[in-house]
Amino acid sequence: MGFANPAALWLLALALVVLLARRRRPTRRVAVAALHLWDAPSAHDTSPLARRFRTHWLLLLQAAVIVAVVLAIARPLWTFRGGSAALVLDTSMSMSARAGGITRLDTARQRAEAWIDALPAGMRVRLITASPAPRVIGEFVAADAGLRRALAGLRATDAGADVGAAVDYARAADPRPERVLVVTDAAAPAGERRAEWIRVGQPAENVALTVLSAKRTSTGAGDVDVLAELHNHGRTQVTTTLTLTQEGATVSRQPVVIAPHGRARVVAVLHDITGVVTAHVETDDAIAADNTRRTVIASAPVTRVALSGGSYFVERALRSRPGVVFAAPPLAGAAATADVLVCSGCSEVPRDGSSTGVLLILPKPAATTEPAAAAPITQSSEPHPVTRSLELAGIAATIIPGAFPSVFPGANPGGNPGTQAPAGATIVASAGGAPAILAYESAGRRVVELRVDLERSALPLTPAFPILIANAIDWLASRERRPTDYTAGDPIVRPVPPATADTAARAITVTGPRQETLATVTDGHLVTVTSSAAAGTYRLRAGALDDSFVVNPATGGESDVSATSSTTAEATAGSTTGSSPSSTTISTSGGTNSGGPAESTPRRDRRVDMAAAVLAVALALLAAEWRLRAPRSGARHAGAGGRA
Amino acid sequence: MFSPDQARVLNRLAIGAGPAAPAASTAAMRRARVRGAGLEFQEYRHYEPGDDPRSIDWTVEARLRQLVVRVAQSDGHIRLHVLVDASASMGIGVPDKWSCARSLAAVLCYVAQERRDTAGVAIFDEDVRAYAPPAAGRPQLFRAFGLLDDASPSGVSNIDRALTRYGAAARGPGLAVVVSDFFSPALSLDGLRYLRHRGLSPAIVQVVAREELEPEFDGDVELRDIEDPAGAALIVDERAVAAYKARLAEHEARLVGFCREQAMPFARITSDATFAAKLAALQAAGLISAYG
Numbered sequence: 035m036g037f038a039n040p041a042a043l044w045l046l047a048l049a050l051v052v053l054l055a056r057r058r059r060p061t062r063r064v065a066v067a068a069l070h071l072w073d074a075p076s077a078h079d080t081s082p083l084a085r086r087f088r089t090h091w092l093l094l095l096q097a098a099v100i101v102a103v104v105l106a107i108a109r110p111l112w113t114f115r116g117g118s119a120a121l122v123l124d125t126s127m128s129m130s131a132r133a134g135g136i137t138r139l140d141t142a143r144q145r146a147e148a149w150i151d152a153l154p155a156g157m158r159v160r161l162i163t164a165s166p167a168p169r170v171i172g173e174f175v176a177a178d179a180g181l182r183r184a185l186a187g188l189r190a191t192d193a194g195a196d197v198g199a200a201v202d203y204a205r206a207a208d209p210r211p212e213r214v215l216v217v218t219d220a221a222a223p224a225g226e227r228r229a230e231w232i233r234v235g236q237p238a239e240n241v242a243l244t245v246l247s248a249k250r251t252s253t254g255a256g257d258v259d260v261l262a263e264l265h266n267h268g269r270t271q272v273t274t275t276l277t278l279t280q281e282g283a284t285v286s287r288q289p290v291v292i293a294p295h296g297r298a299r300v301v302a303v304l305h306d307i308t309g310v311v312t313a314h315v316e317t318d319d320a321i322a323a324d325n326t327r328r329t330v331i332a333s334a335p336v337t338r339v340a341l342s343g344g345s346y347f348v349e350r351a352l353r354s355r356p357g358v359v360f361a362a363p364p365l366a367g368a369a370a371t372a373d374v375l376v377c378s379g380c381s382e383v384p385r386d387g388s389s390t391g392v393l394l395i396l397p398k399p400a401a402t403t404e405p406a407a408a409a410p411i412t413q414s415s416e417p418h419p420v421t422r423s424l425e426l427a428g429i430a431a432t433i434i435p436g437a438f439p440s441v442f443p444g445a446n447p448g449g450n451p452g453t454q455a456p457a458g459a460t461i462v463a464s465a466g467g468a469p470a471i472l473a474y475e476s477a478g479r480r481v482v483e484l485r486v487d488l489e490r491s492a493l494p495l496t497p498a499f500p501i502l503i504a505n506a507i508d509w510l511a512s513r514e515r516r517p518t519d520y521t522a523g524d525p526i527v528r529p530v531p532p533a534t535a536d537t538a539a540r541a542i543t544v545t546g547p548r549q550e551t552l553a554t555v556t557d558g559h560l561v562t563v564t565s566s567a568a569a570g571t572y573r574l575r576a577g578a579l580d581d582s583f584v585v586n587p588a589t590g591g592e593s594d595v596s597a598t599s600s601t602t603a604e605a606t607a608g609s610t611t612g613s614s615p616s617s618t619t620i621s622t623s624g625g626t627n628s629g630g631p632a633e634s635t636p637r638r639d640r641r642v643d644m645a646a647a648v649l650a651v652a653l654a655l656l657a658a659e660w661r662l663r664a665p666r667s668g669a670r671h672a673g674a675g676g677r678a
Numbered sequence: 679m680f681s682p683d684q685a686r687v688l689n690r691l692a693i694g695a696g697p698a699a700p701a702a703s704t705a706a707m708r709r710a711r712v713r714g715a716g717l718e719f720q721e722y723r724h725y726e727p728g729d730d731p732r733s734i735d736w737t738v739e740a741r742l743r744q745l746v747v748r749v750a751q752s753d754g755h756i757r758l759h760v761l762v763d764a765s766a767s768m769g770i771g772v773p774d775k776w777s778c779a780r781s782l783a784a785v786l787c788y789v790a791q792e793r794r795d796t797a798g799v800a801i802f803d804e805d806v807r808a809y810a811p812p813a814a815g816r817p818q819l820f821r822a823f824g825l826l827d828d829a830s831p832s833g834v835s836n837i838d839r840a841l842t843r844y845g846a847a848a849r850g851p852g853l854a855v856v857v858s859d860f861f862s863p864a865l866s867l868d869g870l871r872y873l874r875h876r877g878l879s880p881a882i883v884q885v886v887a888r889e890e891l892e893p894e895f896d897g898d899v900e901l902r903d904i905e906d907p908a909g910a911a912l913i914v915d916e917r918a919v920a921a922y923k924a925r926l927a928e929h930e931a932r933l934v935g936f937c938r939e940q941a942m943p944f945a946r947i948t949s950d951a952t953f954a955a956k957l958a959a960l961q962a963a964g965l966i967s968a969y970g
Binding site: 063064065066067068069070071072271 | 767768770859861863888890895898899900901902903904905907908909911913915918921922925926929
């Protein structure tokens, strides 16, 4: 149902005129002694309810006449609908490539609108974008102007796209769409017959910043090596300038010459710099988004370690690890004070809830217990961060018998207590058939469990022990979970202090490049940012934590826009009915489609102009109103149609 | 109830003796229509056994050798019954018809009391609501005034039923003045006939409001029966007034024709009439007259 002249609906306000006129001049009410001298009363009007209803129905009739006339002027169109369709639009970064003053997305929009215009007006169209993941923008009727507005509102992201997944998503809808159109700058997969495929885009020259990394030098003088790599996807040599800035201030500026289809690397040494560094290459190419890249130069890593219980060997090993700072043992319920808690002599994971990881050194057996014999350590062949650069083979160790954390009651029930291990735990090393070093996660916290009696083993005296402790500390501090650089479209999962994560997710805020607050999902001590399609600097705040990281454009596969032919783009069109794909030539400057299934599809809907019918109703109402309003001998009962 | 000036005017009036039959049992100051023990000679007639021998005119017997008796005109009182309609329809008009009816009833009672006639008042709507039987004396006058003051227009009017109920309780001779607007929808006037059947001499005083005689409408007007507010409303405009006036004239003609046919006094008084106009209307109908 639609209207050919919807602007006329504003005239519906005229119906209020009747009410206002009635309100302005109310009927005078007079009590008389001889009503029978005016007219003969009718018995059927004695019901107050019926009289109240009938008192107003002439007024309602007049309003209905006005409404019907206005509807007739608005020309209602009754449309018999026909089927559904899906429109998958690629909004990846490459769709922002500009050539001839128009972007590929603009061209895609035009093609999509032409396709929609050829659809039956009543067909429902689901609009889906493919970047970075399939996303339903909305479902509209083909004739709805809202669909055009939604198309016009689409913007290219800085991420890549999985068009195939978007097509699968579109076809999985219920009811299954009869037609699926994909508009992208990527070629259709070989044998693609599930969707009509329109490829847009002209080849264009483009230079992209593909790599930007920074690393502190080992000189200890605070120098930072910054490496930038530029890729020229064009056919001509590019001479440009790479500028490194930090907080708006230029810290380095170097000329770069990039050969056609070649790469260029630039290394800059920066002094005493920390924070987000932005690299920008000044060039007028097809895609502007990949001319800028960011990286985070972190300060020297510091791991706060809290010692509980005391262990001479562990403490010595920790002191040999650069970046380790000792903190006070946490109090139950207190805020985070350390990144890692080393609990020596603990039989269970402390529930302080403040540390990210726990190094658990089990308590020594009682003096009366017969000590177990030392056995050589067998290192697991499965790689684990704790065993990085670690060689334990041949080192003898004495396993602490029968003592296991109570946080895993019932684990491996019925087995030999000496071989019990928590479910899901990784046995990093074992000795004499019993687990010696375990790594696992408990309630969102990483735990490394050391079941070796350090005083009766040779392990603490070997060079492998400080390496083991250093690896364990690094893994427990979850350093690998805090990358500073992401690619647009990739999921962003970052740890937050457990106390913060447990108490209130609302205390966690993530702001995007335009300082907008982004939606997050918190699971334990991990927070996931649901939207990372825009490149720029992001900021995560959770209690005392203030964490910055950057998202860079997805240059891999998106920056190369030189793949298509020089003047035209090949498009493959297919239909869901299995017709043979046909080839059509599409020009980004608005060329016409030489033929496709959309235009050949007959219209299955039918529009009926209901204006005449509505006008007839209006006339009928008018006649009824006139008949009831016309005075009969000057008097009438209100119950018989009199105005009140 | 009355100002001193109005009281002075009323003191010079008497209830009209025309159609009323005074009670012959008590001496009074008025000449009754019946023969009785009055002082004024009326006629001779032949003696009949049982006649008082003292009434034989011996002079005539001496001359004509026939026994004839002198018949004198009897003197007596009028028993006045004032029946006032206090239904809701009497509350219409500016001033309302009830005020006018109450004033008329008070005038009649006052004049009757001044002339030592007996007067009673009955208030009715669809039935007799309050009743003070005719009696003489000033206390009766105050009772009548109190009855009139206590009443107010309300209820549904049924004149025939109320008059029938009153006639069943009272009987003549006497003058029964019915003060009402006589706008009952099913008015058959049988009540007036029943009063006459009971020996009373009915008289009609119709009180109407000026608005009822000359309704003025500007546009549509919703009319509702004041005695049936839940009933159907009627929407009329100025074009309906002529038809209403015609029906009203027809109604009046029927009422007047009935009174003429039954030789009943009839007076129509508008509610906004002055005191003098009210007295003039009553006098024109023969209900009051100048005394002396």
